[in-house]
Amino acid sequence: MAHPDIAAPLPEYDIEVGTLVIGAGAAGMIAALRAYETGQDVLVIEADPLPSGSTALSAGLIPAAGTKLQQEAGIEDSATLFAQDIQKKARGENEQALVDVLAHNAAPVIDWLMQTHGLPFSVVTNFDYPGHGRRRMHGLPTRSGEELINALRGRIEHLGIPLICERRAVTLYAQTGRVHGVQVMRPDGAAETIAAQRTILACNGFGGNRQMVSRYMPEINESLWFGHDGNNGDAISWGEKLGAATRHLGAYQGHGNVAHPHGILITWAVITEGGFQVNAMGQRFWNEAQGYSEAARAVLSQPQGYAWSVFDARIANIARQFADFKNAERQGALIWADTLDALDEKCGFETGSLRQAVAARPAQGEDNFGRTWSEQHLNGPFCAVKVTGALFHTQGGLDIDPKSARVRMKSGELFQNLYATGGAAVGVSGTSDSGYLSGNGLLAASVLGSIAGLG
Incomplete structure (x- = not known):
């Protein structure tokens, strides 16, 4: 497997797209659906033979406050209460602006997925999750992440959004704060190049990279790895070479x-x-x-x-x-x-x-x-x-601007057209494992995916 690399922009590319999404987990496919709705020319590439990622290994539950489903169930909740729960669990270690964006946008994302794309969410109403002051976990009928992945993939295919599997991104072509394109490898070892006006990193975290786990979270190094093997830290590696800022890599x-x-x-x-x-x-x-x-x-x-x-x-x-x-x-x-x-x-x-x-x-x-x-x-x-x-998965990642999901540079400036979502971006679990509130992973994946897709 080629190592994630950075190279100078090419004079020409094999194909050109408006928005390129790297990774077809929940974050990537939600980003693609949003981008498609705004009329963008979208392409999703996935390294695996079929979309899966960490989402498929989870229960597929997304916490959201103030949804129509909660109202119908008689559950009084608010984004303010949700944000307080997130910060309380993480001992206030999260960037407040990111917490607020996730807490206030989760319900609209759930409602959108139901109304526009027909995903049959329901609220878990018969037990409480630790740290949540209200019953706000939303899932599909089987309470399975695999069902969520298949439902999103079904919508991608129904709308005709190009999703090409077995294409691993290995090189970003970038210069002075802008990513111009990507090189991908096919299963036969041949390379293809894609120019993109916007690139969204939705290629998850680094839990499957034992070197990075040992470096950033040695206390869990010897544990069973229960995430997806595609979590190899490509986004972090690209970001470090590009001068991107990272945050909470021990979470x-x-x-x-x-x-x-x-x-x-x-x-x-x-x-x-x-x-x-x-x-x-x-x-x-x-x-x-x-x-x-x-x-x-x-x-x-x-x-x-x-x-x-x-x-x-x-x-x-x-x-x-x-x-x-x-x-x-x-x-x-x-x-x-x-x-x-x-x-x-x-x-x-x-x-x-x-x-x-x-x-x-x-x-x-x-x-x-x-x-x-x-x-x-x-x-x-x-x-x-x-x-x-x-x-299960890492919660730290590339630092982003919460309002746009654009990646921050170490200087504090934003990349012109590079976005991160899901496990590729910093989450809201503070600095360790104890700050994780149930559903934080898919909360960030769904909301930041939606924001990144809208551009």
């Missing part, structure tokens, strides 16, 4: 609830609805209410680097709205027992371990780990899933 989304060894994501709803985690000895070890991103490090720090998530049949029924959870059931990842003592035996714990863990929970108020409980009693049959921690 990432982890997840401490990946079924092991099955490699299937278990929704964090099994925890928020009253479940908990124990280590290999059947003992609780942390405050699970902090969030699933922090859970990756918490779980990996335990003996043998795994834990067990424990919940009951009521919670499992809630989790079954997610395709991943049903897949985990089919793959045999869930262990069931009528009593906690029987579950101890099946999991290899000393008898009474889980009873002790449950007994230590107060009916209401804080436990010894600082987790606040309400009346969420567990009743048999009980379930346990062996899980490990994983790196």
